[in-house]
Amino acid sequence: MTYTQGTMRDSRLFLALIASLSIGACQPQNDPNSAKGSFSGKTYPATINSIYFRAFKSEKELELWIQENPEDKFSLYNTYPVLRASGRLGPKRKQHDGQVPEGFYEVDRFNPESQFHLSLGLNYPNVSDSVRSDREKPGTDIFIHGSNVSIGCLAMGNPAIEEIYKIAEVAKKSGNPIRVDIFPFRMAEENLKTQPEKLKQHLNFWRQELLPGYTYFEENHIPMPYTVADDGAYKQIQN
Numbered sequence: 001m002t003y004t005q006g007t008m009r010d011s012r013l014f015l016a017l018i019a020s021l022s023i024g025a026c027q028p029q030n031d032p033n034s035a036k037g038s039f040s041g042k043t044y045p046a047t048i049n050s051i052y053f054r055a056f057k058s059e060k061e062l063e064l065w066i067q068e069n070p071e072d073k074f075s076l077y078n079t080y081p082v083l084r085a086s087g088r089l090g091p092k093r094k095q096h097d098g099q100v101p102e103g104f105y106e107v108d109r110f111n112p113e114s115q116f117h118l119s120l121g122l123n124y125p126n127v128s129d130s131v132r133s134d135r136e137k138p139g140t141d142i143f144i145h146g147s148n149v150s151i152g153c154l155a156m157g158n159p160a161i162e163e164i165y166k167i168a169e170v171a172k173k174s175g176n177p178i179r180v181d182i183f184p185f186r187m188a189e190e191n192l193k194t195q196p197e198k199l200k201q202h203l204n205f206w207r208q209e210l211l212p213g214y215t216y217f218e219e220n221h222i223p224m225p226y227t228v229a230d231d232g233a234y235k236q237i238q239n
Contacts, residue, residue: 039163040078044170050074051171051178052223053144055082055154057089057100058185062144062154064164065221066171073221080164083148084155089184089195090202092124092142092152094134100152100182101142102205103128104213104226104234107168107178117146117158118165122180131232144180179223187214209234 045068052065052074060082065074085100092099101124109121124142125133133139143153146161156164171178184206185191192206216224216236225237 039080039159042078044077044167046170047174048167048171049174050176051077051167052217053178053180054217055100055180055182056184056186057085057102057182058191060085062156062164064167066167074223075221077167078163080156080160082154083157084150085153086151089199091132091205092129092139093132095137095139097139098151100154101129102182102184102210104224105142105180105182107144107180110165110169110172111143112165114143114145116143116149116153116155116161118161119143119145119153120165120168120178127228128232128234131228131230181213181217181223183210183214187211212236 044066048066048068049070049072050067052067054063054065055061056063062080062082064077064080066077067074087097087099090099091103092101101122103126105122105124105126107120108123111119111121120143122142122144124140125138129138139152144161144164145153145155146158148155148157168178184202187206187210192203192211195203213224213226213234213236216222225239226234227237229235
């Protein structure tokens, strides 16, 4: 057989086609966890045992931590800027006070049709709030949501909430609670010492209840197990 330039070119094209088909068959197609177009540009595990949120009101930051397997510690996935959060430092105690809560919460509902694009609802008022907040009108409907407007919620913007919501949906499949701890600030000692006089009414709450939860996670990368006393105080469960 005589090999002309044309037949050699055709042979090379045929071999290239076969190679490309072989390579393509080994590649994941339409990977739902792809970083393409995501807010952070990062990928996340296809299966997630649990996720954990830490919010810091003063710094206007929301951390998302992922635990891939039950025996793992949590690893920081991303820190998102909070675009808007109303009120000032200190816990929420009544309806219409404009406050973002402080304490230990869980996601108790997913809303894909939120007027703020997408939203994750928190279980405020929780057991502690039910004791300490206004008995008749403690307030309700606290969310992590999209958009950039907020009264008592954490507004993350639409691109960020799309990523957060998608990861939360993956974590939801495990059936484990999604913990959300909200702190007034990163609870280093210098931050506790430098709060203005008008906020010192909250110091006992911050030091005795929130600080142990902050410190426990800093040291262990596992959320602090806790219970709620009859007076509404958060108490660490000692191992």
